Amino acid sequence: MKQLILDTLVTGMPLVTSVIGIWMIFRLREDFDLTVDASFATGGAVTAALLVKGSGVVPAMLVAIAACGAMGLMTAGLHLLLRVPVLLAGVAMSIGFYSVDLAIMGTPSVSLADGGTLFSGFANLSPDQADLATIGVLSAFVLTVLVGLGLFLRTEIGLALRASGVNARMARSQGVNVRVLLCFSLVVANGLAGLSGCLVVQSDGFADVNMGTGTLIAGIGAVLLGELILRPTGSKLLRTMLALLVGALAYRFILVGALRLGLPATDLQAVTALTLVTAIAAERYGRPLLSLLRRRITTIGPPSRAPRAAAGTGGQ
Amino acid sequence: MLTLDDVRLTYNGGTSAEVRALRGVTLTIPAGEFVTVVGSNGAGKSSLIKLVAGEERPTSGRVELDGRDVTRLPVHRRARDVARVFDDPRAGSLPELSIEDNLALALSRGQRRRLRFAVGGERRALMRERLAVLGLGLERRLADPVGLLSAGQRQSLTMVMAGLRDPRVLLLDEHLAALDPGTQRRVLELTTAMVRRLGCATVMVTHNMEHAIDVGDRLLVMSRGELIADFSGERKAALSVEALVETIASAGDAVSDRMVLREEAAPAGAGR
Numbered sequence: 349m350k351q352l353i354l355d356t357l358v359t360g361m362p363l364v365t366s367v368i369g370i371w372m373i374f375r376l377r378e379d380f381d382l383t384v385d386a387s388f389a390t391g392g393a394v395t396a397a398l399l400v401k402g403s404g405v406v407p408a409m410l411v412a413i414a415a416c417g418a419m420g421l422m423t424a425g426l427h428l429l430l431r432v433p434v435l436l437a438g439v440a441m442s443i444g445f446y447s448v449d450l451a452i453m454g455t456p457s458v459s460l461a462d463g464g465t466l467f468s469g470f471a472n473l474s475p476d477q478a479d480l481a482t483i484g485v486l487s488a489f490v491l492t493v494l495v496g497l498g499l500f501l502r503t504e505i506g507l508a509l510r511a512s513g514v515n516a517r518m519a520r521s522q523g524v525n526v527r528v529l530l531c532f533s534l535v536v537a538n539g540l541a542g543l544s545g546c547l548v549v550q551s552d553g554f555a556d557v558n559m560g561t562g563t564l565i566a567g568i569g570a571v572l573l574g575e576l577i578l579r580p581t582g583s584k585l586l587r588t589m590l591a592l593l594v595g596a597l598a599y600r601f602i603l604v605g606a607l608r609l610g611l612p613a614t615d616l617q618a619v620t621a622l623t624l625v626t627a628i629a630a631e632r633y634g635r636p637l638l639s640l641l642r643r644r645i646t647t648i649g650p651p652s653r654a655p656r657a658a659a660g661t662g663g664q
Numbered sequence: 665m666l667t668l669d670d671v672r673l674t675y676n677g678g679t680s681a682e683v684r685a686l687r688g689v690t691l692t693i694p695a696g697e698f699v700t701v702v703g704s705n706g707a708g709k710s711s712l713i714k715l716v717a718g719e720e721r722p723t724s725g726r727v728e729l730d731g732r733d734v735t736r737l738p739v740h741r742r743a744r745d746v747a748r749v750f751d752d753p754r755a756g757s758l759p760e761l762s763i764e765d766n767l768a769l770a771l772s773r774g775q776r777r778r779l780r781f782a783v784g785g786e787r788r789a790l791m792r793e794r795l796a797v798l799g800l801g802l803e804r805r806l807a808d809p810v811g812l813l814s815a816g817q818r819q820s821l822t823m824v825m826a827g828l829r830d831p832r833v834l835l836l837d838e839h840l841a842a843l844d845p846g847t848q849r850r851v852l853e854l855t856t857a858m859v860r861r862l863g864c865a866t867v868m869v870t871h872n873m874e875h876a877i878d879v880g881d882r883l884l885v886m887s888r889g890e891l892i893a894d895f896s897g898e899r900k901a902a903l904s905v906e907a908l909v910e911t912i913a914s915a916g917d918a919v920s921d922r923m924v925l926r927e928e929a930a931p932a933g934a935g936r
């Protein structure tokens with residue numbers, strides 16, 4: 349069990365920032381941006397290529413994140429200038445950047461086993477301690493992003509961003525430049541997916557051109573799972589941010605658990621798909637069931653609670 | 665002051681689906697004037713509103729706000745001067761977000777938005793003060809999602825939102841349409857009180873002839889993309905629902921039941 353949790357955290361934490369990026373488009377904009385598949389891989393590829401050339405960790409990561417942000421800008425450009433739907437623009441990007449990533453790395457996969465990564469310093473610790481140290485470093489990144497985004501969304505600009513995804517017409521009539529905010533969210537979302545890629549290649553010790561495949565789908569599964577567990581609503585940002593963290597880790601937990609149960613790695617894609625479908629089904633049908641149960645409980649429950657429940661529904 | 669100079673608006677120009685929604689409207693509304701607009705379905709009332717809001721651009725003609733040509737400005741760049749309440753209560757608010765978030769968004773209408781918290785103590789106090797005027801108890805529910813509110817509560821909220829930052833022009837397009845008669849009366853009272861306080865040029869589109877006559881300083885009748893009548897002062901005060909319906913019907917337009925409030929007011933031309 350301990351190993352299961354450690355594995356979940358070590359492999360799950362780096363993915364949280366990509367889940368946050370996917371959420372920014374999926375929930376804040378109600379759209380699907382497949383560019384994240386590409387930017388996740390590109391983030392990894394650029395980091396790996398630079399680290400192999402002997403560059404420092406910080407510049408390598410900064411360059412990688414900037415490159416991925418630029419990819420978001422390209423998707424935004426395709427969408428706004430050529431009027432291609434975001435989903436299609438993302439498809440074009442994810443296919444096109446496969447070749448770019450290959451060119452960047454020179455080979456389909458690059459090993460970072462020689463050190464020089466964020467986590468190289470932990471090489472001579474015991475495996476458990478190395479894991480804990482790795483988790484500590486990863487958590488620092490994840491918490492910074494979560495807290496930063498949570499605070500940002502509370503600002504005037506952040507509120508405008510949330511509004512523009514929910515009701516663009518209304519946001520415009522309040523003076524919000526919806527197009528600029530769309531560019532902004534695509535840049536940030538892909539930058540965050542890129543950060544994920546950076547962290548993954550360094551903690552795994554290698555980069556692979558195919559590593560981005562399925563990032564969007566897994567991310568959406570994680571978002572749904574988190575929402576299922578914590579049920580955040582629009583203005584409850586703390587809860588929303590927590591739901592992202594919990595969702596990403598829970599999603600990973602299921603995959604790691606399946607592997608531990610002896611499932612061959614080749615079946616993982618099927619587990620991913622199943623988890624996603626289950627999360628959607630639970631979202632759709634689980635909620636009415638749960639609220640039905642809750643109503644049962646409140647009506648059976650102590651009489652003092654009944655008036656409060658009645659007052660709560662009276663306002664709707 | 666709002667000025668329209670011979671504005672024309674053609675949808676789907678050059679195709680078989682071409683619709684000439686506005687055919688040369690010239691109009692000046694000085695600051696502080698409250699104008700009501702009536703006309704049958706498809707007369708071009710909403711098109712006129714959209715044109716002023718910037719949602720549509722005229723095929724020809726000019727739109728000016730306080731003498732400044734805004735004809736080509738997009739919606740978000742006019743928002744400082746133009747406040748708008750939509751006919752659908754859902755259209756004018758963000759259902760998933762809280763009442764205070766909705767109000768905070770409107771508090772920054774047309775302002776430069778910054779990296780400071782959208783909802784703070786000072787702003788909350790202002791929000792409570794403005795909501796308390798409604799008498800709906802919304803000032804105690806700042807954190808509730810707007811989706812929980814009834815249509816009337818929501819429309820009252822969007823009225824408050826429109827008045828948070830003084831606009832030059834207030835646009836109300838059938839903003840009472842989704843409300844029951846009692847709530848209509850309350851929101852209409854709120855509207856007149858707000859217009860008086862703001863002192864801006866106000867355009868209110870309605871299908872309710874009594875409202876059109878009772879409130880405001882001036883009444884415009886539209887038909888097939890043109891202004892066909894303009895009543896103000898004593899002529900407006902002397903108007904009856906029957907006479908107004910007759911004006912619309914005489915232009916050859918069908919008068920819907922919705923327009924005729926009292927049954928005995930139904931004129932001969934009502935069924936076309």
Ligand SMILES: Nc1ncnc2c1ncn2[C@@H]1O[C@H](COP(=O)(O)OP(=O)(O)OP(=O)(O)O)[C@@H](O)[C@H]1O
Nearest residue numbers: 675676683685703704705706707708709710711712
């Ligand atoms: N987006 C559009 N594309 C094409 N035609 C449109 C569009 N919007 C409005 N029209 C047409 O323009 C004309 C004027 O429509 P408008 O909505 O301005 O009428 P209205 O006076 O507001 O009517 P109502 O009382 O039904 O709201 C109508 O014939 C309508 O079909």
Ligand SMILES: [Mg+2]
Nearest residue numbers: 709710711837
């Ligand atoms: Mg209309």
